[in-house]
Amino acid sequence: MVTALAPSPLRQAREVARAELRIEARGGEVLWIITPFGAVALLLVPMAVGPDRPLLAGIGMGMYWVVVLLFGVLVTLRQTASDSSGHLAMLRLAGVPAAARAAGRAAASAVVLLLFETLLLPVAIALYQPDLTGWTWLPVVMLLTAAGLAALGTLAGTLVHGFAGRSSLGPVLVCPLALPLLLGATETLQAVAYGRTPWLWLLVQITTSAIGWLALLLSANAVEESA
Amino acid sequence: MVTVAALGVDLGRTPVLRGLDLVVGAGEVVGILGPNGSGKSTLLRVLSTLLPPTTGGGAVLGARLNSAAVHGVRPSIGLVGHESGLHPRLTLLENLRYLAVLTGRPEEQAREALDVAGLTRAAGRRAEQCSQGMRRRADLARILVTEPSLLLLDEPHAALDRSSFGLVDLVVQRVRARDGGVVIVSHDSPRLESLADRLLELDAGRLVPVGSGMVAGGPRW
Numbered sequence: 001m002v003t004a005l006a007p008s009p010l011r012q013a014r015e016v017a018r019a020e021l022r023i024e025a026r027g028g029e030v031l032w033i034i035t036p037f038g039a040v041a042l043l044l045v046p047m048a049v050g051p052d053r054p055l056l057a058g059i060g061m062g063m064y065w066v067v068v069l070l071f072g073v074l075v076t077l078r079q080t081a082s083d084s085s086g087h088l089a090m091l092r093l094a095g096v097p098a099a100a101r102a103a104g105r106a107a108a109s110a111v112v113l114l115l116f117e118t119l120l121l122p123v124a125i126a127l128y129q130p131d132l133t134g135w136t137w138l139p140v141v142m143l144l145t146a147a148g149l150a151a152l153g154t155l156a157g158t159l160v161h162g163f164a165g166r167s168s169l170g171p172v173l174v175c176p177l178a179l180p181l182l183l184g185a186t187e188t189l190q191a192v193a194y195g196r197t198p199w200l201w202l203l204v205q206i207t208t209s210a211i212g213w214l215a216l217l218l219s220a221n222a223v224e225e226s227a
Numbered sequence: 228m229v230t231v232a233a234l235g236v237d238l239g240r241t242p243v244l245r246g247l248d249l250v251v252g253a254g255e256v257v258g259i260l261g262p263n264g265s266g267k268s269t270l271l272r273v274l275s276t277l278l279p280p281t282t283g284g285g286a287v288l289g290a291r292l293n294s295a296a297v298h299g300v301r302p303s304i305g306l307v308g309h310e311s312g313l314h315p316r317l318t319l320l321e322n323l324r325y326l327a328v329l330t331g332r333p334e335e336q337a338r339e340a341l342d343v344a345g346l347t348r349a350a351g352r353r354a355e356q357c358s359q360g361m362r363r364r365a366d367l368a369r370i371l372v373t374e375p376s377l378l379l380l381d382e383p384h385a386a387l388d389r390s391s392f393g394l395v396d397l398v399v400q401r402v403r404a405r406d407g408g409v410v411i412v413s414h415d416s417p418r419l420e421s422l423a424d425r426l427l428e429l430d431a432g433r434l435v436p437v438g439s440g441m442v443a444g445g446p447r448w
Contacts (some may be wrong), residue, residue: 092277094329
């Protein structure tokens, strides 16, 4: 009997991430549906507020992060929405640990979220013309937000998988948990703008992301087996 | 390969299997007949270790059901169920390559399996663009990639045209030739008879030799 040498969980996670990215690239939901919808959401606020430039500049980055959070949740939840029980069974029987699968999915989500944030940023800048003092911190904040939101969204997606109301239950679970990410993102740039150190808020983001990833990896097996 | 005793499964509050005993030896092909809703698919999910039994127990490939040891034997179990295991947005070849890489098999095995399944020309087609019969053939090709020790087939001939029935035979024979065990559930008695060494019937949640049971709950016409 031929016995195959199973790859390491890290390699399996990488393969899962690669497959998820290929599936996303093929479907194009984030690029063609969620990102334009996010841009429309950013556009609605200036239309409602009117041409009050100082006000728009003041709320610009905050609005950007709110839209990233709300629409980013949809980005992370879209994976589990297209899962069939047959495909999940195939992956489980392939011997891929639940934590490796969750890590691969969350990593793919983080990449897609980073793309989503990058595409929305010029829209927010054009519409709100915010003060971009300390913009050099922006890539770090974007990366931490994407990483944290991806972990929390993947965890919520796994928890609500199979529930009839998962499309609304998922965001309800993620949004409160992702609040520290939102605060960290907005306050880091505010701190730099007012000449304060941004490390405390970056630490908030790092801690939230780390907790999200730990919770995802440690609970993956139990959540899957009890589903 | 499989030894289960007094196995019971409830789905919600509905008892589906009750006091079920089954032994499948190495190199043995067991066919299980039963009408729709008799619990055939549920039994396969339990044997695949994906669904824990509610009562009773046993072992699959040496791993006790309801224990963490089942994770270790899962890569040696092949399941072709009602629902395709392929991801709809990946091509047939990508699906099989993905499986090969995840299970530590050479990637070339994916193309070879598709060739054997007669899907060479459809290899680059997304699963969602394939007919149900083609997806079923690709699912059977998955088994050729992973070479499991225990094969579980749920209505394997469903959606297949007559010319593809030979693929089911081939997959079963390959597992048997490696001294693996096979459990096939179906309501197609003639096809099962030609494949199985032993035929059983699922009757009111229990397995009985064919002919001895009175399959309950069937239509009256």
